Amino acid sequence: MKNLIKEFTKGIIKENPTFVLALGLCPTLAVSVSVANAIGMGLAATFVLLGSSIIISWVRNFIPAKIRIPCFIVIIATFVTVTELCLKAYSPVLDRALGIYVPLIVVNCIVLGRAEAFACKNNLSRSFLDGLGMGDGFTLALVLISAIREFLGSGQLLGHTLIEGFEPVFVFGMPSGALLVIGLLLGFFNFLKNKKI
Amino acid sequence: MNIQEFLSIFISSVFIYNVILSRFLGLCPFVAISKDTKQAAAMSAAVTFVITASSAVTWIIYRFLLLPFNLTYLRTLAFVLVIAALVQLIEMIIRKTSPVLYRAFGIYLTLITTNCAVLGAAVLNIDMFFIGGKAVAGSFYYSVFQGICMGLGYTLAMLLMSGIRERLELCNVPKALKDFPLAFIIASILSLSFMGFSGFKP
Numbered sequence: 001m002k003n004l005i006k007e008f009t010k011g012i013i014k015e016n017p018t019f020v021l022a023l024g025l026c027p028t029l030a031v032s033v034s035v036a037n038a039i040g041m042g043l044a045a046t047f048v049l050l051g052s053s054i055i056i057s058w059v060r061n062f063i064p065a066k067i068r069i070p071c072f073i074v075i076i077a078t079f080v081t082v083t084e085l086c087l088k089a090y091s092p093v094l095d096r097a098l099g100i101y102v103p104l105i106v107v108n109c110i111v112l113g114r115a116e117a118f119a120c121k122n123n124l125s126r127s128f129l130d131g132l133g134m135g136d137g138f139t140l141a142l143v144l145i146s147a148i149r150e151f152l153g154s155g156q157l158l159g160h161t162l163i164e165g166f167e168p169v170f171v172f173g174m175p176s177g178a179l180l181v182i183g184l185l186l187g188f189f190n191f192l193k194n195k196k197i
Numbered sequence: 198m199n200i201q202e203f204l205s206i207f208i209s210s211v212f213i214y215n216v217i218l219s220r221f222l223g224l225c226p227f228v229a230i231s232k233d234t235k236q237a238a239a240m241s242a243a244v245t246f247v248i249t250a251s252s253a254v255t256w257i258i259y260r261f262l263l264l265p266f267n268l269t270y271l272r273t274l275a276f277v278l279v280i281a282a283l284v285q286l287i288e289m290i291i292r293k294t295s296p297v298l299y300r301a302f303g304i305y306l307t308l309i310t311t312n313c314a315v316l317g318a319a320v321l322n323i324d325m326f327f328i329g330g331k332a333v334a335g336s337f338y339y340s341v342f343q344g345i346c347m348g349l350g351y352t353l354a355m356l357l358m359s360g361i362r363e364r365l366e367l368c369n370v371p372k373a374l375k376d377f378p379l380a381f382i383i384a385s386i387l388s389l390s391f392m393g394f395s396g397f398k399p
Contacts, residue, residue, distance in 0.1 A: 176388035183381030191373035
């Protein structure tokens with residue numbers, strides 16, 4: 001039981017896909033303009049991660065080792081397509097905001113990385129928890145980055161003004177601000193890691 | 198199809214919406230392989246080549262296979278598989294025809310399969326040049342040209358970045374900022390200067 005909990009929590013802090021493993025940074029930077037977009041992207045990616053982890057760990061014994069990567073890609077792409085269609089049907093606004101980054105989940109290194117490194121070697125429940133933990137870690141990282149960017153870039157959080165009379169720094173809403181925030185955050189997490197050892 | 202359109206595609210995909218600095222596609226190799234100008238150039242050349250080829254192939258697949266059979270919802274799946282197969286094919290052809298080039302491209306070619314810039318370019322082409330489920334006049338040429346231009350934008354950003362990082366190699370930077378964090382901060386400053394092309398719109 002303790003092991004299972006560890007499978008879940010490791011993705012959130014110790015092996016956080018964004019800050020520690022530095023995987024899947026493209027969507028992280030592109031959609032982190034507002035917290036709402038970040039949550040949408042995080043949920044979409046978590047769904048894909050969870051679904052593909054379950055299916056891959058379920059069929060891992062039938063897939064020949066030589067063609068496993070194409071098989072993984074097909075499974076992942078199926079879940080991405082499901083997500084894409086659901087977003088288009090139920091939340092067209094979010095779909096427009098996320099744009100091409102929804103189909104691009106398919107080449108997100110977190111998803112294929114977890115499939116190759118974890119789901120194809122572990123049983124169903126462990127893969128499920130791993131996928132859930134990694135997805136949550138990804139979502140939390142996205143929310144952190146987007147909260148910083150939205151607050152500094154527009155003075156708001158989820159559309160609510162926090163401090164009256166705060167002069168927003170527009171650059172944080174631009175691509176350049178995204179790169180700066182992620183650079184400094186990665187540096188900060190490095191600093192914490194070095195200090196502990 | 199006119200020359201103006203081509204010019205605007207060129208300017209917008211090389212400078213204004215630069216693949217890396219504004220669209221954030223293909224960031225992993227951008228920070229991982231940009232320490233050395235030679236490697237960066239080889240990687241950029243490989244990316245440009247694959248983006249151009251895949252733009253053409255995905256356009257054909259979309260126009261003559263997915264559209265007529267109403268399978269457009271399979272776009273993502275089809276494109277990923279086609280790109281993966283295409284990269285393998287290119288790798289085999291290069292290995293057979295030009296061992297020198299193969300040695301230069303080497304592992305980078307295989308890495309490109311999961312490079313989001315390639316799939317991103319394919320999806321963008323379809324989004325831009327198919328309006329209301331119909332191909333815009335001359336859209337094949339536009340797609341291929343946009344592929345080439347995105348590759349050029351990639352090359353530009355990659356070379357700028359590797360030039361800067363080579364000079365930074367000998368500098369004394371804070372330990373926590375070494376490598377990745379510093380690369381992102383440099384990219385941020387680069388992106389800031391590229392904002393001059395698009396103008397400042399809060």
